[in-house]
Amino acid sequence: MNLAITPESEDAAALAARVRDFVTKVCIPREDAWRATGKAVSDDLRWELIGEARAQGLYGLHLPLEFGGRDIDHRSRAQVFEAAGYSLLGPMALHCAAPDEGNQHLLNLVAEGExxxxxxxxxxxxxxxxxxxxxxxxxxxxxxxxxxxxxxxGDDYLISGRKWYITGALGARFAIIMARDGAAEDAPPSMFLTSMDTPGIEIVGEMDVMAHDSAGGHCVVHLNRVRVHRSQILGEPGQALRYAQVRLAPARLTHCMRWLGAAERCHDIARSHAARRRVFGARLGEHQGVGFQLADNEIDLYVSRQAIAHACGLLDAGAKGRHESSMVKVFVSEAASRVVDRSLQILGGLGVTGYTPVEHIYRSIRAFRIYDGPSETHRWAISRRALPAEDSALPALTD
Ligand SMILES: Cc1cc2nc3c(=O)[nH]c(=O)nc-3n(C[C@H](O)[C@H](O)[C@H](O)COP(=O)(O)OP(=O)(O)OC[C@H]3O[C@@H](n4cnc5c(N)ncnc54)[C@H](O)[C@@H]3O)c2cc1C
Known part of the structure; x- marks a missing residue:
């Protein structure tokens, strides 16, 4: 049975509206208690949220049909994941949070059989x-x-090394490990699939990051001669860098979608505050300095949404979209950060307190300009494409 979104079935906008309603009624009310723990989302809370999403037919909308999902296309994901991102708990409920969502995508494209x-x-x-x-x-x-x-x-490999910033390692069922395939310095890397119970995988500790917004923390992991069979290589040997790109192009966009939702939440809180709080004889938002910040938020949110939708359209049409997803990632990570920063400023002192989720989102979103490729490496790659060769056909202005 094909449950994908079709014109005859529920459309993406209607689905996103249902997700937004779910997030408002189910996720947001649980936020304060979670934030008060100051820790990563517990698996108990995650399973509770997943149960609620399942009951409302909203769980795993992006997952393959073969495993009970609806396999919604990238443009539909853009709307649904933005709606889920309105609460940091939303993506947990729909099981579309990082790194699982990227891993689901990669395995769906590359994994076969067993x-x-x-x-x-x-x-x-x-x-x-x-x-x-x-x-x-x-x-x-x-x-x-x-x-x-x-x-x-023999038929096995022994994997040794040190990893860090490994999101979700605590409590993960399995890992995708990138390692050089062979002892040679230039051995091309492979991806190895292995259960986290495998002897030799040691979670040394959780890193003290700016904000906790995931399940299973961000961990330091030691790999001490982890024995895996060669059949545990994902896809073809020596293809890890290529597969990393397969994973990253859409994963960058889905990060953009979720963070766009979080930025929109901050903007809504700031708008509400600017509409009610009166200073110097007028509502906050009527002072041009605040009004213009709200306007800039609207511009950043709108342009980000259009950029994501456009890049998703390319993926849906079968393009790899790497270059475009790279540009969109830089733009949206910076635009969404600006929105959150302005929203916090509009709230005044309230903005840095736990009375609203804005301060938590402010701390969480900062890392998005670093993971999935720091802005600078994306700009570096984009600039290399932009810079013509010296002997290019472009007219030389000094001739
Ligand atoms: C919250 C969080 C979660 C993460 N989760 C995971 C995970 O689950 N799994 C995983 O494997 N990794 C994860 N990472 C790691 C992340 O992928 C890396 O932090 C990122 O790739 C940058 O690598 P680095 O930290 O080693 O910085 P470096 O490689 O040391 O780079 C440092 C800085 O140098 C600058 N820079 C680098 N290259 C260039 C260039 N060519 N031109 C100009 N400037 C440049 C950039 O400003 C960059 O931020 C996570 C990181 C964070 C913060």
């Missing part, structure tokens, strides 16, 4: 996963610096 059953199926059922690329002193903005190595040992 791997789909053993890894993608439980992931679609609501279990969690993690993605291990970044290393102390190794892979980060430059994945080519990967130091973790998978040394062949």
């Amino acid at each position: 791997h789909r059953e053993a890894y993608l199926k439980p992931l679609c059922e609501g279990h969690r996963s993690c993605f291990m690329m970044t290393e102390p002193g190794g892979a980060g903005a430059d994945p080519g610096l990967l130091k973790t190595v998978a040394v062949p040992d």
Whole structure:
């Protein structure tokens, strides 16, 4: 049975409206208690939210039909994930939070046979996963610096290395580990799928990040001669960098969608405050300095939404959209950050307190300009495409 969105079935806007209503009634009321813990979202809370989303037919809308999802297209995801992002708990309920959503996408495209059953199926059922690329002193903005190595040992590999910033490692059912395939310095990396119970995987600790907005924390993980069978390589050996791109292009956009929702939430809180609070004989929003900040928020939100929708349209039409998703990621991560910053400013002292979620979102959104490629590496790649060769056909202005 094809449950994908069609003109005859519920359309994306209606679905997004239902998600927004769910977030308002189910997720937002649970935020204060969660934020008061100062910790990552617990799995108890996550499963509770997933149960509520399932009951309302909103769970896993983006997941493959084969595992009970509705496989909505990228443009529909843009609306639905933005609606989910209105609360930081929304993506947990729909199971479209990072890193699981990116891993679901990657496995759906690359995993075959046994791997789909053993890894993608439980992931679609609501279990969690993690993605291990970044290393102390190794892979980060430059994945080519990967130091973790998978040394062949008969039909097995022994994986050794250090990883950090591994989102969701605590409580994850399995990991996708990026490691050089062989001891040679220039050995191309592979992706290895392995259960987090595998001997040798040691979660050394949770990192003290600016804000907790995920389940399972951001962890330091040591890999001590982790034995995996060669059949645990995801897809083809030596293709990890290519698969990382397959994962990243849409994952960047889905991050944009969720953060757009969070920025919109901050803007709504600021608008509401600016409409009621009176200073110097007028409502806050009637002072041009505040009114213009609201206007700039509207502009950033609108342009971000259009940019995401356009890039999603390219993906839906079958394009890889890497260059476009890179530009959109830079723009939206910075525009959404501006919106959150202005909203906080409009709230005055209230903005830095826990009376509203704005301060939490302000701390959380900062990392988005760093993960999925820091703004600078995207600009660097975009600039290389923009700069013509010296002997290009463009007219030389000085001739
Ligand atoms: C909250 C959070 C969650 C994360 N989750 C995960 C995860 O689940 N799994 C995982 O593997 N990793 C994860 N990461 C890691 C993330 O992918 C890296 O932080 C990111 O790739 C940058 O790498 P780095 O921190 O090593 O910075 P570096 O590579 O050391 O770069 C530092 C800075 O240098 C600048 N820079 C780098 N290259 C260039 C260039 N070419 N031109 C100009 N400037 C440049 C940028 O400003 C960059 O921020 C997460 C990070 C954070 C903050």
